[in-house]
Amino acid sequence: MSRIGVFVCHCGENISRTVDVEQVAKAAGEIPGVAYSCDYKYMCSDPGQTLLKKAVAEHKLDGVLVAACSPRMHEKTFRKAAEAAGLNPYLCEMANIREHCSWVHEDRDMATAKAKDIVKLMVERVRKGKSLAPITVPVTKRALVIGGGIAGIQAALDVADAGHHVIMVERDPSIGGHMAQLSETFPTLDCSQCIMTPKMVDVANHPNITLYTYSEIEKVEGYIGNFQVTVKHKARSVDESKCTGCGVCMTKCPKKKIPNEFDQGHGMRPAIYVPFPQAVPNTPVIDRENCTMFQSGKCGVCAKVCGPGAVDYEQKDTFTVEDVGAIVVATGFKLYTIDRKPEGSPIQGYGEFGYGTIPDIIDGMTFERLASASGPTGGKILRPSDGKEPKQVVFIQCVGSRAREKGISYCSKVCCMYTAKHTMLYHHKVHDGQAYVFFMDARTPGKGYDEFWRRAVEEEEAVYIRGMVSRMYQRGDKIVVMGSDIQVGTQVEIEADLVVLATAVQPQDGADLLAQKLGISYDKYNFYSEAHAKLKPVECATAGIYLAGACQGPKDIPDTVSQASAAAAKVMTLFAKDKLERDPVVAKVNEKYCVGCFACKKVCAYGAIEEKEIRDRQGNLVKKVAYVNPGVCGGCGTCQATCPSKSIELDGYTDEQIMAMIEAL
Amino acid sequence: MNAKANKNQVTSIEPAYYQAITEAIRKEAVQILKDETVVGVVGYLPGRRKGTASPALVTTVEEAEKLIFSPACVNNLSVYLTKAKKGVLKQGKVGIVAKGCDMRALAGLMTESQLQREDLFIIGVVCPGVYGFGVERTGTLTEANIARKCRECTVHMPEGSDVAAGTHTELADLTPEEAEEMARIEAMPQAERWAFWKEHFSRCIRCMACRQVCPFCYCEQCLCDKNRPQAVESSPRPAGNMAWHLVRAMHLAGRCGGCAECERVCPMDIPLNLLNRRMAQELKELYDFEAGLTPVEKGPLNEYKENDDQSFIK
Amino acid sequence: MKNKLMHLSNETMNIGFVKKVEALSGSSVRRCFQCGKCSAGCPMSTFMEHPPNRVVRLLQLGQGQRILAGRSIWYCASCETCTTRCPNKVDLAAIMDALRKLSWDADGPSKESYVQLANRLFIENIRTYGRQYELRLGAAFNMKSGQFLKDLMLGPKLISKGKLKMFHSKNKNIAEIEGIFKRIEEMRKKGEAL
Amino acid sequence: MHAEHIKHDFEPKIVAFVCTWCTYAGADLAGTSRMQYPSNVRVLKFPCTGRIDPVFILRAFQKGADGVLVSGCHPGDCHYMAGNFHARRRFAAFRALLSFVGVDLNRLQFSWVSAAEGGKWVDVVTELTERVRTMGPMPEFKELEHEEQWSTFAGASVDKSTVLNSPELKEAYDSIG
């Protein structure tokens, strides 16, 4: 760059009060290579910008420096102006002589001297600058949604409704997730299945949604706009294309006493089954572990009774590869259990509550099933051990949650509300029963939430006891609950018929393995990490992957749905253009000198660096070098600082630019 | 670290010990050349002058029968695979004779994707030490003629090799000269430390022998040879010398295996290994990293922990 | 029980005392979020005017003197149930030890004299004889506490069963015990130990 | 806030290498809040502390910096997720090396200054400037710049002009240019 223009701004009096801008402009004009310099009252104003454009044309400037405010303020403004004048926008830089100079110093001489220095440094930066072209990446306008709970369903429907194709992958035989298991939902107490099942059907019927249930993610390759995802379709043993969903196989299956996972093990199902009557798809799956045919080779009843001949014992796992441009991760949660944990596990069980051996100590989800009209008791609250109606029910909050001694320090966020809901459901169903709740804090922020909790206390007569339970043991057919009421300052002992534990929300099993496949980060509990806690709560740090629901942290249904729609909006934003354009501040590899030590790859937080083979004309491998995928590179430059031979370089912050600035110190 | 129980501490290591290793190396080298496991073996042949040895790539059984191991086998042979005899790996698997410090370099080079373990047949040598420089070469290794780096060697056993020659034997009661020297420098007042290194570096003639002999200086273009921008002045003047040696120490931090070849080949007797050892010591203290005998996924400066020490940061 | 107004200010909160408790016990006080699990499981809670969770709460408020004035700390049986079950890993048993030590050092105005007396006699016994002789301990306790008739019926029965020895001798190496006591006292005098 | 206007005998040259997302923004905030601090500091903006190469620090000292500041996002706040973590290790090692060769680490400051910490930026810069001011100019690297290799030149007692006083030498030297 040999014809640089320097424009010094007064910013009204903001700069000129403490900095002698004329002197700065004059000094700038004397720097070799500066072809033009001037000062002006308001560079960012229309006349100021016109001044800049004119000067570029008149003086044939090939680089522009505006000495004014912080680039965080007006860099875009001036780059646009420079572009309008026919310059590459990246050849326009700003020298910050306001925030970093005139506003923070009062001595006019020293501030002026500093301003001159800043201009001198930045002139060097402009001099060594390069024209950069925005990077474009093609976008495949198909989205993958992992997980078919309410989060995945919402995200999938939103994206599909916007006209883009969606692939939904669900691990279980049916979509619906945890929400399908719930009886009623806070704070309105509407029936969960009533609001959930229509959405499930929508997914199944949507022309833009391809639904893969009983399937898992095998492998993920590619980057934003261009992922290749291998999906594993686990053998269902039932041909989905033939099955009519008549259900005869299930009624005829001789093996019927298998605890039903959907009912938390309290109801029974056959070996060929759909998890629940409203399942989507309504195609059964054979549980091979429990099927007599698979275990001993003798049975085959389901195949015999199936009219369309859909039962297929020979079915194998199959794989498909899907090209997608964006991925929404909505894998949800699981509930903590109080059982004894394997040795060395960071999470501990509750020995003081009997390690889960007392049958009438159940968790919240089991209570949901007991309260659900479609549940194993038909909606009657009956306790598991003897089927009696419990008259004294103790609810305990924060089991696992907020217990760093058990390995979980966080608050599970939903338990306060659902416990309040449980006390109401219980009171509605067992009028002469009494509910007690041991709690530490009632955390009920949310629209209508605190009112809901107060209703449980004031109208539904739940007795809330501020304190925790130290021990529970079976005595006769009662469970003795030893707790304390810290407000009264005494111990409390309750002989309960049933105890319901609000157990912690934990990430799904295998969340870490999926994260590793996706190349996204997760916290020490295996919850997925968002790119920014405040401003990018939906995005992953890995571009093109978005989070929805409890896989990112405990969430209730409204929050989950909001985040799912937000994730869908992010996907749609990405899909709004045919090509993805992004800031060209990315790293490039000098393949001539790269020796392939891949230190850059090791430090890259984005996984943007790949190994590339260089071959000669005969096709023989000459060497392996690093290759930066510009679509993925975040532009931090850690790779360049790490590279011993500096064979990788970050555009916009090249060694040449930086060294030139240091030389000018 | 080796189990103390199994090692044998002696006051001198006699030629017979080296002879036994020589035999073992020859046997193995002949075998793998014969059965075409490898296309060549990098090892040591007797030097022209008596009592010396020089690195060589042998490709025939006849040559392999001349391979030796003696206290004069000072060179780190790993450098031959990435630099001097780089081409040979393209022809097939290569055998290499490796002392503990060579093994470390090989492991480091594997970590850095410069070598693949499956391309190598490593004939490990249980090395009790080699000669220092300017010492009397009697054929017997003693406290008087052992190299400085070998006095504090922790890698006598070449774990991770395909075969190992020799039995674990060490010289007893060696004074840790390098450690003492490091401690002495650390104890100096800051200005004196500066003067110490300034004097040493001012002698540097930038012959680049240190770079040439270093297994880790395998860059095709050294940062210090670049002139756009010129980060390190390339003429042998004090400013550039200081910058060169600091940059080199930084680039080797977390990688250097401590073979001290740089120090051995320095014509100006600059104690270069002290810099490398100081960095190794720091990385051990801060991140519990030690250059080992097996490749790792990432070196200490290519990874991080969220709770790394930051007591020096405000 | 009087419910005295708690006036909180930098002056009335004795944080130095809390720091001492934390140093002696090696456990954080602030970490407690008052879930009350300690009090729920404490076998001695019913005997205390401040249940365990409130002892920690008073510490958090810098009200060490209120704790020392009461008898709660002397009714702790050191059963470690609280420490074992605390969700926040607050070592309450160790905090109780620390509080008793500080009360002991201050010759505190505790209401609970019997437990303190028993402890004192127990330790004196060790210093004098090296081992514990229960008959002497019991007798001395009854004498000093003025309960001459306590366990009157039990004593002879136990003696006849061989459970209480009428006679006993000192350890041969009793001087070593005295040495331990002396050296600890010295360290404390020099401020080398708490 | 009015800083005192004292004319000092020595105005140290302070160079700050900062990341754009946190510390640069923090310094901006100090500006918009009109906080005052010594004008000695010259700021070089980087995308991330992870981009900062130890060579830059070395070069800054050689080019006359009396003090160097490296500042970025707090751990966990890195805009690029982990750049500052890598920088932390790199500079921990570099500090050890500089100290070993006899550089006074009081001249090299590292800090985490977030976009919200205008006050901390002022504190860090002020403290470093004042500390370096009391230490005086940094002679080490500057001397090296002006010294020649041969020991006769390196010897402090020998003045360059006297060595170049023979006409032949002078001529040879000038012809090198």
Added chain:
Amino acid sequence: MTPGKKRLSYSYYPGCSLHASGREYDISTRALFKALNVGLKEVPDWFCCGATPAHNVDELLSLSLCAKNLSLAEEVEGDLAVACAACFSRLKTTQHHLKEDDSKRKQVEVAIDGPAALNKPVKHILEILAREYGLAKLEESVKKPLLGLKVAAYYGCLLTRPPEVPELDDCEDPSIMEDLLRALGAEPVKWSHRMECCGANFTLSRPGVVLKLSNAILESARFAGADCIMVACPLCHGNLDIRQKEIKDAYGAPDSTLFGNIFGSELHGGSAPDQRDLPIFYVTQLAALAMGVASGSLGFESVITDPKPLLRDKQLL
């Protein structure tokens, strides 16, 4: 060490109680070890461990006393066997604390004027029997299985709490005593109060406390249908055995307890609450009995709540 090849042998720290109120524990321990051919050599000139009173008011003293005892124990070969749960807890706590806290260790080493023996393995006799001698071998050695004897295994506080110190078993749901009982042929009952506090050393200063807490334990054991209680701590034994009569006097009246209230009338058909005498056994007494050791050498005569009727009833005498 492979069992069977070399004879197991231990150094032994009995503690004060085992030389006085808990003498039958000492006697039966020695008899049992002899019967099992396991060596036991008493540490000469041991001191009191300081028990609860010392750490109650002076942790440094408590740590120093234990450290001194540990260094005395160093003189005797073999891991240190401890029978008293309180001594065991103190000795293990001392090792744990001093290993973790360097400054405390230094203070203690000044106090005892020598190094603290932190690596001398300290073993409770329960773990020696169940793990080192081994349940299988123990079962083989049984000569007179304790058939039909329903035993409530009582752990108390100090054997398992806090979990990181004794490292004996799960701190909330241990099974070592029950396993041992099964090996001896007895029938461990499932009961609720096996880890509740008995009142411990309040027996001297505030016996009322002990009466209340120990009563709950006895009631719970009776409710579970136990014939007797097995303990591994002389203090627990003292409280449950010596004060059993007193407890009955204090709480014996119907409807005076929680259990009496709720279950008493219902379960016992309106009759008076269960007031059976519950003999309290030391683990070593039962084990030795099963090994065929003569009952005369197990100190049954020293016990207040006479166990002989029960043993006769079960044909174990």
